[in-house]
Amino acid sequence: MQVGLSHYLFLSGILFALGLYGVITRRNAILVLMGIELILNAANINFIAFARYGGMQIDGQMMAVFVIILAAAEAAIALAIVLNIYKQFKTVNVDEINKLKE
Template sequence: MIPIQHFLIISALLFSIGLAVAVTKRNAVLILMGIELMLNAVNINLVSFSQYDPNRLQGQMFALFVMVIAAAEVTVALAIILKIYDYFKNLDLDEINQLKK
């Protein structure tokens, strides 16, 4: 059995990478990818902690809930990003500073 520390280290690395991408990038799609990396890191934590309580599946259920919310978030965010690109012809968030003409 793999110790929980390995999963926590991987989760912390994924979360750090996702946070760095979400904070430093200017492109809306890359920021969305960083947020998804952070959500996946949370899922790894939930499943790894629930491994030590085999009678309850709360960690897996929360991870499934987070995946459903992440899928809905990606759907709505990509629709918004496509509309922004259709209107401004650009996805750089610094150059998009107005919502209407």
């Protein structure tokens, strides 16, 4: 069977599901961030697959560039917040952090 649009969409769907499972089930905040990165990559695969097969050759790739830019900003801010939480609570497990103030 010739590899077409649906193969790429299927790949991104499975990648999205794996990332969502990681976000829901992991206790460590950094692993939750890794799940978010997987979800963003799945969305990027969709953008570029539609750019290739849907006739919009370059516009979809521009969206993917902006997604990568925002992912970098998000990772930096989120890790700074995680480090601050670790300084305050001495843990990064998301189920133990349930106070607004120590």
